[in-house]
Structure formats: C-alpha cells, structure tokens
Amino acid sequence: MINKSKTPKIISWARKKSPWILHFNTGGCNGCDIEILSLLTPYYDVERFGILKESTPRHADILVCTGPVTRQVKTRLLRIYNQMPAPKWVLAVGSCSCSGGVFSGSYNILGGIDQVLPVDMYITGCPCRPEAIIDGIIKLLEEVK
Numbered sequence: 001m002i003n004k005s006k007t008p009k010i011i012s013w014a015r016k017k018s019p020w021i022l023h024f025n026t027g028g029c030n031g032c033d034i035e036i037l038s039l040l041t042p043y044y045d046v047e048r049f050g051i052l053k054e055s056t057p058r059h060a061d062i063l064v065c066t067g068p069v070t071r072q073v074k075t076r077l078l079r080i081y082n083q084m085p086a087p088k089w090v091l092a093v094g095s096c097s098c099s100g101g102v103f104s105g106s107y108n109i110l111g112g113i114d115q116v117l118p119v120d121m122y123i124t125g126c127p128c129r130p131e132a133i134i135d136g137i138i139k140l141l142e143e144v145k
C-alpha cells in the first residue's frame with residue numbers, strides 16, 4: 001500500500017536527483033545544439049548526474065531551449081511548454097536564447113525565450129560550453145531545493 005503522505009516527498013526527491021530534460025531549438029544556428037548533443041557522449045556523460053534526455057514533453061521536467069524565438073516557432077514552443085507537467089523549468093542555452101543574440105533585430109525574430117516563456121536560468125555563450133550547460137542544470141536544481 002502506498003503511503004500518500006510520503007509520495008510527494010519521494011517524487012520531489014526523484015525529480016531533483018534525476019531531472020529529465022527536453023531539448024528544443026527555436027531557431028538557432030545549431031551550434032548550441034551540437035554542444036547539447038555532446039553532453040550525451042561518454043566524455044561528458046550527463047547521466048552520471050541523473051540527467052536524462054527525453055523525447056516527449058509529457059515526461060520532461062526541464063525545457064532546454066537553444067536559439068532565438070522566431071515568429072514561426074512561437075506557437076510550437078508554447079504548445080510544448082503547455083504539454084509539460086508541472087512543476088517545470090525553462091533553461092535558455094546560448095546568447096540567442098537569452099536575448100536574441102546575433103539574430104536580434106531581424107524581421108522574423110521575437111527575441112530571447114523570455115519573450116514567450118518564463119525562463120528560470122540563463123546560460124550565455126556562443127556557443128555554450130557543455131560544462132556551462134551542466135553547471136546551469138545543477139545550479140537550477142540547487143535553487144529548486
């Protein structure tokens with residue numbers, strides 16, 4: 001039989017120990033995406049921190065965004081965010097997702113991720129180093145604690 005009083009604590013503990021991330025490129029040049037992919041290689045091996053890359057928003061805790069938000073992608077980004085179960089967090093990876101970066105001022109660019117979603121952590125860099133991305137996720141989880 002499940003002890004209901006302890007269930008939320010266990011879920012919260014598991015979430016902090018094993019955050020599942022969903023990666024979405026909102027319109028960047030793919031430079032930051034390659035750095036995110038390198039997290040999955042044996043060299044960086046993010047699973048040692050319990051970080052697992054998910055392919056569906058319905059199972060994800062953290063939405064990791066790269067690139068600036070284009071007008072075309074805005075509704076998709078919102079749909080993905082709304083499909084994620086609460087509590088959920090948003091990580092802006094790379095200068096483009098933080099502020100629009102080199103794409104700022106373009107006719108089809110709305111700006112950084114925070115123009116559409118509430119961002120919990122910003123990681124700058126063009127592109128971001130994988131170490132900075134890992135550091136950002138760990139710091140985000142520490143703030144959640």
Ligand code: SF4
Pocket residue numbers: 028029030031032033066067068093094095096097101102125126127128
């Ligand atoms: S921050 Fe730099 S590497 Fe990353 S998507 Fe923008 S232009 Fe590309």
